[in-house]
Amino acid sequence: MKIAPQHVVSLTYDLYVDRENTGTEDLVESATQEQPLTFLFGAGQMLPKFEENLNTLSTGDSYEFRLSPEDAYGVYDEEAVANLPKEMFQGTEMPEIGSVLPLQDNQGHRFQAVVVSIAEDAVIVDLNHPMAGQALHFKGEIINVRPATDEELSHGHAHGPDGHHHH
Known part of the structure; x- marks a missing residue:
């Protein structure tokens, strides 16, 4: 079956990122046949360019593509560093x-900040995504494509043995 919006896609992937100035790549993340990545296509859960690269594929197809930092997690922003007052950690x-701190902004968006240093009265954190500024190289195979159920469509994510579970 061909990948299309409102379909649930299961796939394997190996994600490589370039090691700085060495010309070699490091494997940083994988999804296997036993533990595939399963998601509702077109629901905005994945990077838009990731989905764009998959939208012509069908079950059983292999794929390989690269995403520039702009298409992945953004360019590294030198300004995206914040000082958190130490009182926050009382x-x-x-x-x-x-270490990585789970934070939330005033709009309720959750994000992660990495502690870069600790000053006398503040904890200095980097708000860039850990993969900001990195080109991503994906390789993998499409294991399964099926139409999403009405329930999955109303919830906006995959369910079932190869999807998200509600407890």
Whole structure:
């Protein structure tokens, strides 16, 4: 079956990113036959350019493509660094450099910030996506494509043995 909006797609992938200035690539993430990535196509859960590269494929097809930083998680923004007052961490342990903090902005969007340093009165965090500024190289295979159920369409994500579970 061919991939189309309102279909549930299961696929494997290996995601590689270029190691800085070395010309080699590191494998950073994988989805396997046993643990595929399953998502509702066209529902906005995936990077738009990721879906664009898949939209001509069918079950059993292999694929390989690259996304530029602009099409993936954005260019690295030097300005996207914030100082969090240390009072925010009262009653909890001070985060360590390199640790990831789950934060929420005033609109309720959740995002992750990486602690880059700790000053006298503040924790300095980098709000860039961990993969900002990186070109992504995807390789994989389409395992299954099926029409989404009405329930999946109303919920906006995949369900069932190869999808999202509600408990």
